[in-house]
Amino acid sequence: MDKLTEQTAEKIKLREKRAQKPVIANVSNRHLHLCQEDMEKLFGKGYKLKKIKDLIQPGEFASKETVVIKGNKGEIKKVRVLGPIRKATQVEISRTDSFILGINAPLRISGDTKGSAPVTIIGPNGTVELKEGCIVARRHVHFSIQDADFFKVKDGENLMVRVDNERGLIFNNVCTRVRANMTLEFHIDTDEANAAGIKNGDKVIIL
Numbered sequence: 001m002d003k004l005t006e007q008t009a010e011k012i013k014l015r016e017k018r019a020q021k022p023v024i025a026n027v028s029n030r031h032l033h034l035c036q037e038d039m040e041k042l043f044g045k046g047y048k049l050k051k052i053k054d055l056i057q058p059g060e061f062a063s064k065e066t067v068v069i070k071g072n073k074g075e076i077k078k079v080r081v082l083g084p085i086r087k088a089t090q091v092e093i094s095r096t097d098s099f100i101l102g103i104n105a106p107l108r109i110s111g112d113t114k115g116s117a118p119v120t121i122i123g124p125n126g127t128v129e130l131k132e133g134c135i136v137a138r139r140h141v142h143f144s145i146q147d148a149d150f151f152k153v154k155d156g157e158n159l160m161v162r163v164d165n166e167r168g169l170i171f172n173n174v175c176t177r178v179r180a181n182m183t184l185e186f187h188i189d190t191d192e193a194n195a196a197g198i199k200n201g202d203k204v205i206i207l
Contacts, residue, residue: 015207018151022203023141023161025186026056027193031080032067032091032121038130039085042067042123049083056185057142059084068122069093069134073102075122091119091134094191098136108135109175139192140175141206142182151206154178160207161186167197170207 040047049063065081069091076097090113098105098117105117117134120127141161143153153159155178161171171192186204193199 014152018206021150022205023184023186024056025188025193025198025202025204026200027198028092028137028187028189029080030069030076030091030093030097030190031082032069033082033086033089035087035089036085038089038121038128039081041126041128042121044125047125049081049085051083055082056183058181058183065123069101070120070122071098071101071103074100076100088113089121089128089130089133091121091130092137092189093134094189095136096191103134105134105136107138109138109140109177110135137187137189138173138175139171139186139188140177142185142187143176143178144182144184145178145180147182147184148176148178162205162207163196163198163202164205165197165202167195169196171196 043065049065051061052064053062055061061083063081063083066078067081068075068077069079093105101119103117103119108116113133113135116132118132119130119134121130141159143151148154153176155176157176159174159176161174163169188198
C-alpha cells in the first residue's frame, strides 16, 4: 500500500469512527455576557443575575434579565443575558441582526472582541456604551479532553460538520473549542440554523 492510499484509508476509518458518535446541535439566539461593572451600570449596584435555566456547557446559564441593544440604524429588545459574569462584556448577534442594528459586527470566535463593533446596551437602571465587543460568533464545536481524543482534534482546528435532514448540507470552517470542563456540543446562530433546518437538540455528524 502506497503512502497516499494509506492516508486515504486512515481518513475513511476516522470518518467512520466519528459517525458512530453524533453530536447534539444547539442554536444560539442573540445574547450577551456581562462584566461586573457593566452589569451594575445596567441593573444597579450589587445586582446578581437570576438563573432561569442551565445550559449544556457546565456553569453557564440563561438568566431572567434582558436588555435592549442599539446600533446606528435600529434596536433589538429583550436580548437575553447569559451567566456567569465574565471579565469583559460581549454581545453576540447574527448577521441579520447586524443589518437591523446598522453595525458591522465581525465574524469572530467567542472572546476575540478586539476591534469588534461598538453597540449601546440599555438596561432598566442605566446604559453602557460599548466601544467594542459586538460580534457574529463563528460556528463551533465544544469538546472535552476525552471527546477531542476520540474525534482526533485539537483546539482551534477547523472541521466539517454534516447535517442529515431534508435540507442536507455540510458546514465548513467549524472551529474546535477544547477544554477540560466542556461538554460535546455544536453551536450555530439563528441564520445558520434556519438555512440548515436545524432546531435545538438535533444531531449532526463530524466529518
